[in-house]
Amino acid sequence: MTRVIASLPAMQGQALRWRRRGRSVGFVPTMGALHDGHLSLVQRARRENDIVVVSIFVNPAQFGPQEDLKKYPRPFKRDAALCRKAGVDVLFHPSPAGMYPPGFQTWVTVQNIAKPLEGEHRPGHFRGVATVVAKLFGIVQPTRAYFGKKDFQQLKVIERMAADLNLPVKIIPCPTVREAGGLARSSRNVYLSLEERLAANGVRAALRAGAELVKSKKPASPTEIERSVRSKLKRIPGARVQYARLVDPQTFGAPKRVKDDALLAAAVYFGRTRLIDNILIKR
Ligand code: PAF
Secondary structure, three states: OOEEEOOHHHHHHHHHHHHHOOOOEEEEEEOOOOOHHHHHHHHHHHHHOOEEEEEEOOOHHHOOOOOOOOOOOOOHHHHHHHHHHOOOOEEEOOOHHHHOOOOOOOOOOOOHHHOOOHHHHOOOHHHHHHHHHHHHHHHHOOOEEEEEHHHHHHHHHHHHHHHHOOOOOEEEEEOOOEOOOOOEOOHHHHHOOHHHHHHHHHHHHHHHHHHHHHHOOOOOOHHHHHHHHHHHHHOOOOEEEEEEEEEOOOOOOOOOOOOOOEEEEEEEEEOOEEEEEEEEEOO
């Protein structure tokens, strides 16, 4: 049975009781519209903890003024049924007014690693993410929290924030879950038409081709690799490329040496739908 809790004090009270009884709590923060990617995080949390909490909160603070906050999918009944089926103990579903009451004025800002890529194209996004995740950690008091690598920069921002603020939670990075053609699972995929969905499989293919270039015996320069990936992405029908970057996966700045690990990350629009994906290149 999954209990739905909307009240912040009720959720925090329950979390403190679990903690007092020595129960481990696995936490999967989401914005709902759950898909197989979320469910893989829930399954892992289920395996590794006594209690599993999923939060569903479409966080206004992480959307820009021109972004899709209003139309973001909110299929709550379906999500609750999926949580029940997956054995979630508590579904935490706070309201925007509960999370950001009048007078709210404390924000969590991670500095350098939050500036490039998503930070550059979505100003204020990571401030909203870091703030809401810090608040959710304070309310749910998890032992472990699970995040997908599809949002690789988000994962690193949250790891940094949790370490810098000494939050007693272990951040667990989890693999990206993909559709058969390679498209990374995302709540925003529901916006895509069938043609766009098929075309969007090409994003993964372009990143993989870029990764091959990085790994080749005589790798091209980062700029040449980015140019090659961008031109492959541009050839996908209906694609509008926002960025394709090869960066250091720790700093998100330019890779220092060709021999180091690298992250190839891209953001591509199909119509009004913005998709991101990445590939971590291990050396
Ligand atoms: O990845 C998401 O769904 C959101 O950014 C998160 C981590 C739940 C914060 O709102």
